[in-house]
Amino acid sequence: MLTDAQLLAAAARFGTPLYVYDAAELDAALARVRTAFTDTRLFYAMKANPNLTLLARMRAAGVGFECVSAGELARAVKVGAGGSDILVNGPAKSDEEYAEGARLGATFIVDRAEEVGLLPPRSRVLVRVNPALEVSTHDHLATGAGGSKFGVPLGGVPAVLNALRAAGHDGRGLHVHIGSAIRDATDFAAAFARLSELRPAVGELEVLDVGGGWSLDADLDGIADQARRAAQVFGAQLWAEPGRYLVAGAGVLLSQVVGLKATAHEFVLLDAGMTELIRPMLYGAVHPVLPLWPRSEAALHNTGTYDLAGPACESGDVLAREVPLPRPQRGDVLALLEAGAYGAAMSSNYLTRPRPAEVLWDGEWRVIRQRESVETIWAAET
Incomplete structure (x- = not known):
């Protein structure tokens, strides 16, 4: 400090x-995440801080980007990211964001069933799951709560995955992000357990993206261990999207x-x-x-x-x-x-x-x- x-x-x-900003602490935070989340693809949640200098440091360190607007996509391109290094997220994507994501070859995170018919042809897709959990954070930050605007309810996930594949999209896996500044690591364990309930209905998957949301004093090792176990249930590669924790x-x-x-x-x-x-x-x-x-x-x-x-x-x-x-x-x-x-x-x-x-x-x-x-x-x- x-x-x-x-x-x-x-x-x-x-x-x-x-x-x-202290560059040494930026590097130290990324090192802590990588030590805990070994063999995990990292995508920085750009909304936390989109400064181009900080993004360039992330990019040089091999980190991808989770973007929720056309402006954030433009920033990702500005620092040299593209294709599989970019995720396009958000509950109300615009036509411009669909088009630009497709042009870049990004992976889309589908937030509702209606998006199946809105995606560009042959899109690469993850389905965001709403696990309907009450978690240890402020209501405005609890994105995995049943009453939040985010994600597909657990019971609707298999149908959305099937519809994506039937429409010619590459339905690669599932995504979950239960909130920000989560204080209790057991909240993550509960979310991953809910996801695991889907295994009989969805089969093996290529990707399980467990989002981010860890508080600054979180037990990263414990959370990462739970995440790896959930990924193993699906035979999937583990992805994560730290934002606030990194900066x-x-x-x-x-x-x-x-x-x-x-x-x-x-x-x-x-x-x-x-x-x-x-x-x-x-x-x-x-x-x-x-x-x-x-x-x-x-x-x-x-x-x-x-x-x-x-x-x-x-x-x-x-x-x-x-x-x-x-x-x-x-x-x-x-x-x-x-x-x-x-x-x-x-x-x-x-x-x-x-x-x-x-x-x-x-x-x-x-x-x-x-x-x-x-x-x-x-x-x-x-």
């Missing part, structure tokens, strides 16, 4: 708010203290908020907070508990609540950790706020996305 001094130097040099811990959002305010709560007002990190507001995500101001003995005795509020005129624009901190002053900098996934990727120009720069530490600082200006925001307006 980058040191306090390095983070402060980045804030001073590039300004705040600022997304900072979240490598990223930090730096923000400067604008001031303090006391109402019924003690607030630290920041120059970053929901436009830079919407996860806390969107689904209650908790990001560790690291104060970067001097923490002398005297300061540590003057610790308070604060809510960290952003600049938007929205009551929900709070990045963290009840955080114990040495009392800050205007101009102090703090770091919101585990922000490498769905930070920059979900940032917005709400309130005509320019999106922050992104910088990478790889022995030296590299700007991998320039800070926007208001002029770049309104350049396409007429």
Whole structure:
């Protein structure tokens, strides 16, 4: 992890708010996944962070891409991916996405029976299964729940596979992704067990794709072992789609203290908020907070508990609540950790706020996305 001094130097040099990534931690996360998921094809879930520099690193390391839009497909092509290195996922694919996926020779992940008639001729396909499980994450992240919009219900999977093959498609196997930031490894075991129930009806398969969704402190070895057992049931090759796990811990959002305010709560007002990190507001995500101001003995005795509020005129624009901190002053900098996934990727120009720069530490600082200006925001307006 980058040191306090390095983070402060980045804030001073590039300004705040600022997304900072540590190349060593990116490499370490991928190494952890590969150690656990041996003999597994990996496809990075690009939605977690689509920065081209990060994608190029993934591609150079032999990782493929899971894409859920035409824009993400274009990014995959930009960094040299194609064919069997690309998965096309999503519950509502457009005609453009079907056409581009076919042109590239990508593998489609079918999300509903209707897609059998929408696919380009002779497509390579996996069927996404909804195992109807309640899992240990926020409702907005529970993609394998029975009430979610994702996947084919378990009982309908054999018919969809048969229909795909009858239509001339290459129905290669099954796909399951039960959610994101899953805390309990037994949730994955339950999902894989539900999939295994399909073996008598679908026979042997070429591929079993077990998605991703592991929390940063997950028992990867245990999850991988369960996944391998499920793949063996079908005689299938194992695929996986890590997203947040590969990039979240490598990223930090730096923000400067604008001031303090006391109402019924003690607030630290920041120059970053929901436009830079919407996860806390969107689904209650908790990001560790690291104060970067001097923490002398005297300061540590003057610790308070604060809510960290952003600049938007929205009551929900709070990045963290009840955080114990040495009392800050205007101009102090703090770091919101585990922000490498769905930070920059979900940032917005709400309130005509320019999106922050992104910088990478790889022995030296590299700007991998320039800070926007208001002029770049309104350049396409007429």
